[in-house]
Structures are given as structure tokens and as C-alpha cells.
Amino acid sequence: MLRLATAGSVDDGKSTLIGRLLHDSKAIFADQLAAVERTSRARGEDEPNLALLTDGLRAEREQGITIDVAYRYLVTPKRKIIIADTPGHVQYTRNMVTGASTADLALILVDARKGIVEQSRRHAFIASLLGVSHLVLCVNKMDLVDWSAERFAEIREEFRRFAMKLTVADLAFVPVSALHGDNVVQRSANMPWYEGTSLLHHLEEVHVASDRNLIDARLPVQYVIRAQGFRGYAGTVAGGVLKPGDEVVVLPAGFPSRIREVWGPGGEPVNETFPPQAVTVRLDDELDVARGDLICRPHNRPHVGQDIDAMVCWLTERSTLTPGARYTMRHTTRSVRAQVQELPYRIDVNTLHRDEAADSLSLNEIGRVRLRTQTPLLFDSYRRNRSTGSFILVDDATNNTVAAGMITEPSASVVWHPTAVGRSDRATRGLTVWLTGLSASGKSTIAAELERRLVLAGRPAYRLDGDNLRHGLNAGLGFSAADRAENVRRVGEVAQLFADAGLVAVVSLISPYRADRDLVRARHVAAGLAFVEVFVDTPVDVCEARDPKGMYARARAGEITGFTGVDDPYEVPVEPALVLRPQDGDPAAMAARVLALLDHP
Amino acid sequence: MTTAYELSPPRALEAESVHVLREVAATFERPVLLFSGGKDSVVLLHLAAKAFWPAPVPFPVLHVDTGHNFDEVLAFRDRAVARFGVRLVVAAVQDDIDAGRAVEETGPRASRNRLQTITLLRGIAENGFDAAFGGARRDEEKARAKERVFSFRDEYGQWDPRNQRPELWNLYNGAHRKGEHIRVFPLSNWTELDIWRYIAAERIDLPSLYYAHRRPVVHRDGMLLAHTRFITLLDGDEPFEASVRFRTVGDATCTGCVESTATTAEAVIAEVAASRTTERGATRADDRISEAGMEDRKKEGYF
Numbered sequence: 001m002l003r004l005a006t007a008g009s010v011d012d013g014k015s016t017l018i019g020r021l022l023h024d025s026k027a028i029f030a031d032q033l034a035a036v037e038r039t040s041r042a043r044g045e046d047e048p049n050l051a052l053l054t055d056g057l058r059a060e061r062e063q064g065i066t067i068d069v070a071y072r073y074l075v076t077p078k079r080k081i082i083i084a085d086t087p088g089h090v091q092y093t094r095n096m097v098t099g100a101s102t103a104d105l106a107l108i109l110v111d112a113r114k115g116i117v118e119q120s121r122r123h124a125f126i127a128s129l130l131g132v133s134h135l136v137l138c139v140n141k142m143d144l145v146d147w148s149a150e151r152f153a154e155i156r157e158e159f160r161r162f163a164m165k166l167t168v169a170d171l172a173f174v175p176v177s178a179l180h181g182d183n184v185v186q187r188s189a190n191m192p193w194y195e196g197t198s199l200l201h202h203l204e205e206v207h208v209a210s211d212r213n214l215i216d217a218r219l220p221v222q223y224v225i226r227a228q229g230f231r232g233y234a235g236t237v238a239g240g241v242l243k244p245g246d247e248v249v250v251l252p253a254g255f256p257s258r259i260r261e262v263w264g265p266g267g268e269p270v271n272e273t274f275p276p277q278a279v280t281v282r283l284d285d286e287l288d289v290a291r292g293d294l295i296c297r298p299h300n301r302p303h304v305g306q307d308i309d310a311m312v313c314w315l316t317e318r319s320t321l322t323p324g325a326r327y328t329m330r331h332t333t334r335s336v337r338a339q340v341q342e343l344p345y346r347i348d349v350n351t352l353h354r355d356e357a358a359d360s361l362s363l364n365e366i367g368r369v370r371l372r373t374q375t376p377l378l379f380d381s382y383r384r385n386r387s388t389g390s391f392i393l394v395d396d397a398t399n400n401t402v403a404a405g406m407i408t409e410p411s412a413s414v415v416w417h418p419t420a421v422g423r424s425d426r427a428t429r430g431l432t433v434w435l436t437g438l439s440a441s442g443k444s445t446i447a448a449e450l451e452r453r454l455v456l457a458g459r460p461a462y463r464l465d466g467d468n469l470r471h472g473l474n475a476g477l478g479f480s481a482a483d484r485a486e487n488v489r490r491v492g493e494v495a496q497l498f499a500d501a502g503l504v505a506v507v508s509l510i511s512p513y514r515a516d517r518d519l520v521r522a523r524h525v526a527a528g529l530a531f532v533e534v535f536v537d538t539p540v541d542v543c544e545a546r547d548p549k550g551m552y553a554r555a556r557a558g559e560i561t562g563f564t565g566v567d568d569p570y571e572v573p574v575e576p577a578l579v580l581r582p583q584d585g586d587p588a589a590m591a592a593r594v595l596a597l598l599d600h601p
Numbered sequence: 602m603t604t605a606y607e608l609s610p611p612r613a614l615e616a617e618s619v620h621v622l623r624e625v626a627a628t629f630e631r632p633v634l635l636f637s638g639g640k641d642s643v644v645l646l647h648l649a650a651k652a653f654w655p656a657p658v659p660f661p662v663l664h665v666d667t668g669h670n671f672d673e674v675l676a677f678r679d680r681a682v683a684r685f686g687v688r689l690v691v692a693a694v695q696d697d698i699d700a701g702r703a704v705e706e707t708g709p710r711a712s713r714n715r716l717q718t719i720t721l722l723r724g725i726a727e728n729g730f731d732a733a734f735g736g737a738r739r740d741e742e743k744a745r746a747k748e749r750v751f752s753f754r755d756e757y758g759q760w761d762p763r764n765q766r767p768e769l770w771n772l773y774n775g776a777h778r779k780g781e782h783i784r785v786f787p788l789s790n791w792t793e794l795d796i797w798r799y800i801a802a803e804r805i806d807l808p809s810l811y812y813a814h815r816r817p818v819v820h821r822d823g824m825l826l827a828h829t830r831f832i833t834l835l836d837g838d839e840p841f842e843a844s845v846r847f848r849t850v851g852d853a854t855c856t857g858c859v860e861s862t863a864t865t866a867e868a869v870i871a872e873v874a875a876s877r878t879t880e881r882g883a884t885r886a887d888d889r890i891s892e893a894g895m896e897d898r899k900k901e902g903y904f
Contacts, residue, residue, distance in 0.1 A: 001610045071790065102770060223626060230655055236616065278620050330774065392772045401769075404767070482606075
């Protein structure tokens, strides 16, 4: 299942694009189309106006605009796709925030004639803020720019430069004509220069499973189920994996216990549960557990605290957010009182400029807010976990939902100790070189050669080899998607520390998932450190022929599963700093190319 | 070892619905499930039973009885209520007509569809229900595509589409004052096909008229209407027998059927997947009043 949010205005042809997507994939029905044709004719339009398919309210049809989020459903042989269709104008930012809150992918539309406009940047920023990891920029109305490859490339490059400022793990570009259907469902014959897939094909294939947090086990207790001889804690898994036998603690009390059973709906036994399953767990011990408590692992707990820092989007025109105001906060399965303490800055959603003089947030405005809750919250940062990191504020006078909040990593519970040594005080400036590619692609050999050359040249460098680190730092990790993510995260943290200390950290790690690598990149960028991604692009058949450790043979024989390139995906970097292919020469030549890049970036 | 850790679409939809059912049971004082015997309300009741297993469903069901029921649906209703061990509350349109709160439409096309709203709101108010689960889906109709999962109704039971609460993540806002209530739609993200696939996978029992059977029908406004005692024949109406099934079940005066030979859920899925019309478009006269027929009725407090 893929949840997607679209943003754009009628002028960009967004409703037409969705109408086209539904129409050409046969997801709309004859009577719906007949109704659209009737209305289009009545308005004197020649062709059926596909935008009428999504604009469901009378006022929307009359004014020709999309006011509210509409949900549409598309089922292809490969996927069920839920489309949250949101209006694009700045006065509807709240609707886009709403649609993006549950989306895996955001589809942003631009008019090929106009290119990237303020609105496109705003949409990308909101998608990134709401933690949507996949972004597709649809360049529409290509028919009106003579199907120009140059125009498309221009828009793509401009958007890429802007997206560097955001944390977007996966960025794709599709040139389309929604009006005529080019590249929407079928590849277009009008743009032979375009090498990618149609929009629908991309939506069917994009890999979203690794976006969820499968590391931090979190089960907020939603409802206690009591029956004869049965006391179970029902809830929707908010992160990680839990299974019978797992040692757990119940927060906030901190009672230790063990999971005895996990039941799916209707009493189906579950061996392992993960987000977003709705389950009921029984514990070994009889504890006083209630709604609002949280079950997690003893050594991986959420933050506990009353001072909450968050990015907040204000959703109502009837009031403003000002320091001192009190609200009811809904967070996981808890409801607590919260007071606004500070508004450090408001962010201009078009320029990303921070206005530190702001003293309030009004409708559609987004800002950094510090809140104090009446009782401690059990939370993670939104970046790490969308379920335990999000909240809404409810106004007690009107009962309206007035704000959406995304919690940022707390600074209060663990205090960052300032250093007396600045980066410029150190003898050398460090950075991270990240070699990614299949097993046996040659990463480690290139890395060893690169390290040797750097050290010979007098530059402090240290190699972090994926296999070697699994003997120590990562000894406890396996090869599941969750363990791989954690493996990459840890190596990324170590590399960042080395780089901060002034070394060139040379990482060789398969790191198959794009999202994991991009998180490491984002951490480096946030810390002001260079992150040089090098894709060792050795074809799988070449790797398999080398197979120095006999791993491919074992994977093919079925002795090991989840082997990258055989039965687990490798996600190619979107924009690596350098790609090394077998024709680029031997490992020494390849190391020389990396070195040249470091000397002349 | 790599496990996909991915839920199939039916399981993901089930999990989402179960979450909503539990959330309401945990945060409202007097929820009720609106039960018509139609397939969506049957799936909803099935999900409620699964959500609270092994405990019984912790709320009653409310049937808004138009008096124009298909006999087999009423029999099915009583069987279902007994099987799930839930309490049944009936609110009858006839009572409102008798008390003068509702005026029966007249003429051969008379329907009690619109009167149901009066009875539904009375049923909710009289019993002090603060949340009412409905089986409506967003794919049914374009006004419903805009509806929230938690849909606020004011003290007159009215829906204000221009002033809906934003709904983010799975954090639902059920706050309301006395006299107001929340309509809750746990099946919002299901499509007709999802419903049928789930019925097949879970072997859910449905009223027999959802499967092909022979019965006397008449052609009316491009639809097939069952020829029951509630239908007044118009000039030129010639009842004939056909093999039909119903795609939705509502008031017998305005619910049409389609010609079909599908006698199992699997056969229905094949027909639904190949169908080129929506279930309401094919068989609901009540939606054809105008382009905003559903939006207007929903504003008044309709299902």
C-alpha cells in the first residue's frame, strides 16, 4: 500500500493529473465519467474536465478550486494507492500538512512554462518537514514547451539545488502532460529523450517499506481488554518489532516484564509484530497498566520529559498561537494539558527564512515552539518516529484541532556539552568518503588503497570497513532491514565523529537502502561536514563471478537469505559525487579518482 | 534473515479500522454502531468483534428501520445480533411519521430515504449516544471523499463540510459538548473491492440478496427495482423475473439491483472488478437527485 499526497494548484493541472491517473488506469467508473461529461458540457467546456472528478464539494465545483483534502483510491495489479489530494495555495497550507502527515510520498506539480515557483519550494519544504521521504516532481504541460528536454533538465537542476537544503531521502522527476496523458500511465512517444518510467510505474515500484522505524519498539497502550481470565493491552505498534518472550518495560512506571503472547485482531496468534499492526499483548506479570502507558524494550526507551520542542503548524483562522496559551495535547494515546512557553522563531515557508522577532503564529504559519506539559510525555523525535513524535493541540473553548506538532530532538534531557575547541583550531579538516555498492564490488579494496594514499600524503585518514566493524561495534546486528539501518546509522555516527576530529573517514559499506544513507548525509550536512558518496557500480554478474567469500554461491543455493543483489534490493544512489565502474580501471586507479575529487571538489 | 515486515493491503486496512474502533471505545462514553444489515455495516460489526476479542463488543448497534425492509435483511439482522451478543436498538421511521415529526412523501416514487435522517438523529439523541460508527467509505461518492474519519456533528446533527477539523496522523479529535456527537467512519479508506475481498477472505456471512437469486423486478429510471409490496407500479411498468443481486442494501423503494449470476463472494469480486459503474451510481435512486445530492443530505445529518 502506498499513501501519497499531491500538492499543486488548479493552474498547475493537479486535479487534471489525478483525474488522468484515475481515468487511464481505469479507476474511475462510467457513471462518474458521465457525470463529469454532463457538468463539463453544461459549463460549455469541450472536453470532459477531469478536475471535476476530485473536486467533490459544491463550492469547489462552483469556484473551480480545491478547498479541502479529498481522498482517492487507485488499485493496480501491484499496489493499492491512497491519494490525498490537497490544494496548493498558501492559504491551504494546513490542508497540505494534513495530507502529508500520513503520506509515504509527495507528488509536487510544476508548470513547465513557469518552472520552480515559490509554491513548489513551499510544497517541498512541507513534505520534508512532515517526514515524507519520497518526493516526485512532476513537470507538467510539457506539450506547451515543445516536449523540450532542455527545459526539463533546467527545472530538474534548479529543484535539486533547492532540495539539498531539505531532508528528502529520495527525489524523482517525471515530465508529463496531464491533459494528454503523456508519461502518466503510459510512457510518452513525444519525449523519447526521457529515460525514466511513467508516473504510475514509479508509484507502483517505489520502495517504502524501509521508511518505517523497525528499531525502536514502541507500543502505546490504547485500550485494556478484560475478559474471563484474560487481561490484554491493545494498541497499534508505533515502532520496532515485538515478539513473545521479549523483555519489556511499561512506562512511565518502569515495571519490567516479559511479553507472554501477542494476538492479532480476532485472536490470531502473532509471532512478531511491527508497525502499523493493531495487536493485543499479554505480559507475564499482572501489572497495573492503563491507556496512555507505553511498552518498550528496557534498553531502548523513548525520551521522558515535560519540556517539548517542536515545529508547529497553526491550523485555524479563529485564533493565534501565543506564548502563555494553554491547550489539550493529543500525543499517541495520551491527552495532557500543555502550555506554550516560547516561540523561538517563525519560519517563512517560501524562503525558509527564520523570523526570530515573531511573537505569534496564525493560520498556515509554521514555527518552532517550546511547550511544557502538565505530566511527562513519552516521546521520540518526529524524524525518528512519526507516531511517537507527533501531536495535535485542541482548543478547549472550541474543541477544534488548532495545531499540528512535530517534536524535535530534545536538548534538555541530555545536555550537549559545548567544546572549547573549534573546528578551525584543529590541524586538519575532516570529511567522510562513503563507498556504497554490492558485496564484492571492490569497495574495501578501493577504500584500503585510498586510505594508504591519504596517509602517505600526510592526511590523517581511517578506514571503517563494514565487515570489520561487525566484529566489534556492530557485533550484535544481523541482516534484517532494521539491523541494516542500525548498522548504517552507527557507522555513520562514527564516521561523523572521525570527520569532526579532523580525519578523513573512509567508509566501505554495502549500505543498500537509500533512506539510511541519506540520513547519514543529512546528519553530516547538519553538522557542517562534507559527505562524499561514491557509488561503486559493479554489475551484479561481475560481483558474482568474483565472489571472494563464496557468499553469492551460498545465497543462490538458498543457504542464506536477504542477500543484497540476490533476494534483497540495492537502492542506487540518486546523486552520488562519483560513480566508479569496472571500465574505470583497477582499484588503484579508482582510488586516484576519489583522491582527485577530494583535492578538487 | 530478512522479513519484509509489511502488511498486505487488507491487513493494513483492518489494522487501521481496528485502531479507530478501539480509540472510540476508549474515549467516548456511549458509542453505537449503525447497523443496517448492509455489507459495510456487517463488515464493521465483524471488525468490532475482532477489535475487542476475546471480550464482547462493548457497544450496542442501532438500526434505523424505514419500515420498507427486505424481509431477508431483517432476519439477517436478528441473527447477527444474536451471534455477536450485542444489544440491538431500533429507531423506526414509522414512529416519527405517527408522531407528526416526519411527513411521508406521496406518489409512486415516494421514498423514506430522506426521513431516515429525522429518525437517526432522534435515535442518537434519545439514547444519549456520543459517537456513532457508520460504514460509509470515501470511494462511494465525491462528497464522502471529503469526509473525516471522526466527523463532527453539531447539536442539530448537521455536517459542515467547509468547517471540518483537520485530521492528522492517526490522532483523532473526538472532543464535543453535550448534545453534539461524532460520526466515526472506520472504513473510510476501503473501496467496494476491498470490502468484497475481505468478505471472501474472512468468510463473512451476508444477507442472501447480495448474491444472485431470481426475483420479480421492474425497470425504473435505468435501474432494476425489486418488485416488492412497497413499490407502486407506474403505467407501463411490467414486472419480470430475472437473476439479480444487490450491490447495496437500503430502503426497498430506492435500492436497485443488477443482473448477475454471482452466487459466491469470489464470483462477486470478479464482477465488481470488471464493473464499469460505482455501486451507488448503478443502484441508488437517492443519489441521483442532483449533483450535490449526497452533500446536501449529509449536511442535514444523513448517514
